[in-house]
Every structure is written in structure tokens, then in C-alpha cells.
Amino acid sequence: MLENILGFSLLLEQARAGSDSAARELIERFGPFILRVIRNRLDPRLRSIFDSADFSQAVWASFFAMPAQKYQSSSTYSPGLSTP
Numbered sequence: 001m002l003e004n005i006l007g008f009s010l011l012l013e014q015a016r017a018g019s020d021s022a023a024r025e026l027i028e029r030f031g032p033f034i035l036r037v038i039r040n041r042l043d044p045r046l047r048s049i050f051d052s053a054d055f056s057q058a059v060w061a062s063f064f065a066m067p068a069q070k071y072q073s074s075s076t077y078s079p080g081l082s083t084p
Contacts, residue, residue: 012063027060034059 008030014022038055039047 016064023064031056031060 008026011022011026011029015026035052035056038052038059042050042052042055
């Protein structure tokens with residue numbers, strides 16, 4: 001788990017510095033997990049109206065837009081969620 005968190009932080013830092021390959025790897029490695037969480041949390045009545053991929057894109061946009069310190073805080077860690 002710690003390895004995934006460190007890997008995520010490093011890739012996010014590199015992507016924010018302009019690395020296209022880091023951004024691509026970040027999305028490839030963690031994208032399926034994010035999409036799975038969205039689909040699990042999205043009310044079934046809304047699934048037929050909204051595309052989960054749109055929500056996923058919004059999540060990625062927020063990751064790239066927010067300050068890196070936001071993800072270094074242990075208060076943002078949720079023990080109920082684990083990476084693939």
C-alpha cells in the first residue's frame with residue numbers, strides 16, 4: 001500500500017512538471033481503480049444518465065489542478081479504499 005502511495009505521489013509530481021509519460025502511467029495504473037470507485041458509489045439511477053468516464057475525467061482534472069501538499073496529508077487517506 002505504501003509503495004502505491006509513494007508511486008502515485010512521484011508520478012503526480014512528474015506529471016505536474018510536464019512529463020507526458022508520467023501522466024500516462026498515472027492514468028493507466030490508477031485509472032481503473034478510480035473508475036471502479038466511481039461506479040460503486042454512483043447511484044444506480046444515475047448510471048443510465050451520466051457516463052462514469054466523465055466523472056473519472058473530472059477526478060483526474062482535480063488531481064492535476066490541486067496543490068501536491070493536498071495528497072501528502074495522512075488525513076486524506078481512507079483505509080476503506082485500496083488500490084488494484
